[in-house]
Amino acid sequence: MSYSSNGLGGPKSAAAASRSRRRSHAAITGSAEAHSSSRSREEEEGKRKKKVSVIGSGWAGLGAAHHLCNQGFEVTVFEDGNGFGSSDNAGIIQGFWYPYKNIFSLVDELGIKPFTNWMKSAVYSSEGLEVEFPVFQDLQQLPAPLGTLLYTQFKQLPWVDRLSSLPLMAAVIDFDNTEMAWRKYDSITARELFKQFGCSERFYRQVFDPLLHVGLFAPPEQCSAAAALGILYYTSIAHQKDFDVVWCRGEVKETIFDPWKASLRSRGCRFMEGREVRDLVFDEGTSSISAVFCSSDELVYADAVVLAVGVSTVQELVKNSAALRSRDEFLKVLKLASIDVITAKLWLDKKVNIPNPSNACSATDESFGWTFFHLNALRDEYKDCPHTVLQADFFNASEFVPLNDDDIAKRIISNLGKCANDIENASLVDMDISTSPKSLTHFFPGSYKHMMRGSTSFPNLFMAGDWIVNRHGSWSQEKGLRERLGSSEPSCGFGWKRKLCQDHPG
Known part of the structure; x- marks a missing residue:
C-alpha cells in the first residue's frame, strides 16, 4: 500500500503513485538540466577574460596596463585630451636615476634606447654655482655617504658646513619607511628637520634648499620631513652611484610611451x-x-578599475561621483594640494656656453624652484641646431601663472642670466611656454594621513601613482611604475595586484 507524503497518512492509488513517480522523475531531470545549464554558464563566464579599466596613461597607468596584459586581462586605458598621464603632461624634463631598475628593464624589453649616457649635473643657489655632481660610478666606490660627500664638487661651501650634514644620517637611519616612521616625521617640515639635526644654515641654503625645491617642488619649509628623508635616502645616500642620472634623448611621450603603447x-x-x-x-x-562613465556619454563596463591619475584629477572625480563621495578615504583626498608648473622652451640666436646639461636652482628669494637643461646636449633633434635651445621648468611659481608669455620669458631669461652669463648677450628668437596648474603633488607636512593606499574600500577599485602610499621611498616615475611591473617584493604597495589576480583570475 502506498501512502501520500502529505503527512495525513491516507491511502494513495497505484495510478496516483505512478503519477507521483513520473512527476518526481521529471523534477529531478529538470533540476539536473537546470544545474547543467547553470554550470555551463559559469564555465562560460570563467572562460571570459575579465575586463579591467585603467584610468590614466602616464607611468602608473601604462605600468598597470602592462602588468594586467601580462596576466591575461582584457585591458582598456582611458586617456584624456592630452593622451598623457596627469603629471607627465606637464611637459617637465625628468631624470632617470641609477636605482630606476624597472624603467631600465622596461626599455630593454621594448627594444629601445631612449637615454643619454650618465651625465654630470649642477646646483645653483641665489649666490651662484654651488655644486657639481660627477658620474659617481666612474669613481672608486666608497661606503655611503662618504663617496657622495667626498666626490661631490662643492664650489663655495667650506668643509665645516659640509660636515654639519652628517648628523642628519641618524634621521635617515631612523626613517625606515614604515607607517610609524612616516607619521613621526610627516608632522614636521624638512626645514625643521635640518635645524634639529644641526645642519648649518649655509649648507641648507646653498644645497638642500635648491635640491628639495626641484625634488619635492616646494620650499623645504613647506615640505614634509618624511618626504624629504625618503627622497634623500633613495637618490643620494643609500649607495654612492644612486645619484647618477640619465636623460631622455627626446620627448618621453614619443620616445618611450608611443612604442610602449x-x-x-x-x-x-x-x-x-x-x-x-x-x-x-x-x-x-x-x-x-x-562601469566607467565618460565625457562622451559612453558607459564602459568593467570587472575592475585602476585609478592611475594625479591628485587633482582624483579630486575632480570625487566631486562628480556620489559613489566616491560616500567613502572617507576619497573625501580625505580633497584635503591634499597640488603645485603649478611653468615650462618654457627657449631658442637663442647664438651658441651659449652652458657648463652642465642639467641644473637645479632656487630663486633669489627662495620662493620657488626651477631647473634648466641644455637641450643641444640632451636631445637628438637639437644636436646640430645653430641656436642654443634651453628648457626651464618652474615649480611652485604661482606668480608666473597670470603673466603673458612675453613677461614670463623676460623673467626666465633674467633667472638664467644668473647661472650662465653668456645668455645676457644672446637674443631670444623663439619660445614655447606652457602652464600646467595643479599638475604635481604637494607633499606638505601632515599630508601623509590623507594619501591613499593601493587598495580601496571598493573590492574592485585600485589606485596607482607616485603619490600612492607604498614602501618605495621616492616620489618619481619609477615609483609610479614599480609596483605595476610585477615586482615580487611583499610590500603593501603590491597588494592591489595580488588581490586583483586572486579575485579576477584571467
Missing part, C-alpha cells in the same frame, strides 16, 4: 583617447564599481 596594443590593450572619465558607476548588489 604600440606593444600594449599588440597584446590586445585598447586605448580610448580623448575620454575624460566623469564618474564611476556603483552596483549596490555587488557593492563594487561596475
